[in-house]
Amino acid sequence: MKLGIALSGGGIRGIAHAGVLKALEDSGIKIDMIGGCSSGSMIASLYAMGYKPEYIYDLFKTYAKDIAALNTKPIISGIKSHFWGKKTIVTSLKDGEPIESLCNKLALKKGIKSMTEIPMPIVIPSVDIMESKEYVFTNQVPKETEDASQYITQISVGKAVRASSSFPAVFNPCTVGTHAFMDGGALDNIPVYEVKKQGADKVIAVKFDADPIDENSNLMDIVMKTIDIMGSKISEESLEMSDIILSVYTDKVGLLDVKKLDSCYQYGYNCVMQNIEKIRKKVIE
Numbered sequence: 001m002k003l004g005i006a007l008s009g010g011g012i013r014g015i016a017h018a019g020v021l022k023a024l025e026d027s028g029i030k031i032d033m034i035g036g037c038s039s040g041s042m043i044a045s046l047y048a049m050g051y052k053p054e055y056i057y058d059l060f061k062t063y064a065k066d067i068a069a070l071n072t073k074p075i076i077s078g079i080k081s082h083f084w085g086k087k088t089i090v091t092s093l094k095d096g097e098p099i100e101s102l103c104n105k106l107a108l109k110k111g112i113k114s115m116t117e118i119p120m121p122i123v124i125p126s127v128d129i130m131e132s133k134e135y136v137f138t139n140q141v142p143k144e145t146e147d148a149s150q151y152i153t154q155i156s157v158g159k160a161v162r163a164s165s166s167f168p169a170v171f172n173p174c175t176v177g178t179h180a181f182m183d184g185g186a187l188d189n190i191p192v193y194e195v196k197k198q199g200a201d202k203v204i205a206v207k208f209d210a211d212p213i214d215e216n217s218n219l220m221d222i223v224m225k226t227i228d229i230m231g232s233k234i235s236e237e238s239l240e241m242s243d244i245i246l247s248v249y250t251d252k253v254g255l256l257d258v259k260k261l262d263s264c265y266q267y268g269y270n271c272v273m274q275n276i277e278k279i280r281k282k283v284i285e
Contacts, residue, residue, distance in 0.1 A: 002032040003283055004121075004200030006192045006242065008207040009038025009185040011167070015060045015261050016248045017043040019268025020206055022053035027276050029284065033121035033198045035191035038183050040206075041124040041164040045103060045157050048120035049110045057265050063102055096162040096171040104158035115139045115160055116153050123194040126163040126181040129173055134187045137163070142197040152176075192238040202283040205242035206268075208250055244282040246271050 005024075007017045017040055024031065036044025046056045112118060116139050124137040134150065137160035141151040152160075155176065163174040163181035173180040188194070192203050213222060239245055248271045250264055272279065 001201045001284075002199055003030065004033040004035070004195035004198065004203040005031050006190050006195045006203055006205050006238070007034070007036035007040030007044050008190045008205075009040050009165075009167075009183060010208045010250075011039055012261065013208050013248075013250045013264050014039025014043055015057060016208070016250060016264040016268030016271075017206060018053045018056040018060070019265040019270075020246065020248070020272050021047055022057075023269045023272030023276075024279075025053065027272070027279075029279065031120075033195055033200050035123040035125075035195040035198075036164075037125050037189050037191055038165045038167065038185050041161045042099070042103065044122055044124065045118070045161055046106060048118045048122040049107060049112055049157070050119065051106070051110075057261075059102075059106070061261055063098075096166055096174060099165055100156075100158035100162040100174075102158070103161045104156050107157040112157060114153075115155055115157055118157065121198040123191050123198060124160050124164045125188040125191050125194065126160075126166075126174075127183070127186045128179045129182050130178075130180050135179070135181070136191075136194055138194075138198075140198070142194075145197065188238065190238045190242075192242045196241060202243040203241070204244050204246060204279070204283060205239055206246045206248060207239070209247050244275075244279055246275060246279075 005021075007014070007020075010016075017036070021031070021043070031047075034044045034048050036042070043056060046059070047053065051059075107113065115122070115137055118139045122139055126135055126137065127133070128135055135152055136150055137152050137155055139153060141148055141153065145151070159174070159176060162171075163176060164183065166172065166174045166182045167185075171183075173182050175181075190205050190207055192205050195203050248268050250267050251260075
């Protein structure tokens with residue numbers, strides 16, 4: 001029996017996925033294939049390349065501030081448009097290059113230059129804003145698929161993660177050839193179906209619940225809430241395909257709230273341990 005796991009996006013909250021993976025390892029539960037969207041794609045790619053969850057956690061703590069740091073200009077004044085060919089692309093605050101560079105650097109430490117060289121089956125969804133279409137970065141195209149062109153294998157790990165993590169109003173779209181990719185959460189925030197297509201018999205879905213909005217919420221809280229609402233609706237079908245759903249509580253952690261990394265990691269770990277018997281019954285026995 002092959003077990004897969006699908007990790008949702010969620011900004012800094014994504015470090016909770018490392019806690020989830022650590023708890024599964026501590027419980028003797030082996031993951032055979034993995035998928036991740038947005039921040040989940042970074043955790044998924046590092047894990048699939050052979051990095052241990054506790055090391056991934058340390059990496060996040062080391063580099064999160066550099067990745068999350070925003071331009072000092074207000075969001076609205078920081079947005080401008082430029083022309084790319086004959087099409088207009090919105091340019092946001094950051095280009096996501098630090099994410100790409102970091103992931104490629106870590107991939108090279110494992111001797112990996114391309115997605116095709118990752119040893120564990122992996123899927124990373126993203127959305128081409130020009131075509132309004134989902135594409136999946138992977139190391140192996142599923143045998144049974146109606147549209148093989150939807151899958152991209154010849155791409156660096158860093159570029160794939162950057163494309164899936166290009167959160168609207170925070171990062172610019174990631175250009176790859178004629179494509180302009182944005183956060184995969186727009187169409188597939190929890191890639192359960194794609195993980196199953198890789199050959200998983202059972203799939204664990206890991207998601208975050210939307211936090212409430214109140215008088216103390218800022219602009220990014222509102223953006224995060226909006227994405228959470230859209231992601232939940234879009235992901236309903238994917239969640240129905242999963243064998244168990246882990247909803248990680250994160251206590252109103254903002255999209256780029258790097259001060260709560262420790263808490264998020266522990267929330268992910270605790271979520272698994274609190275549900276370990278249910279997990280064993282559903283996906284192991």
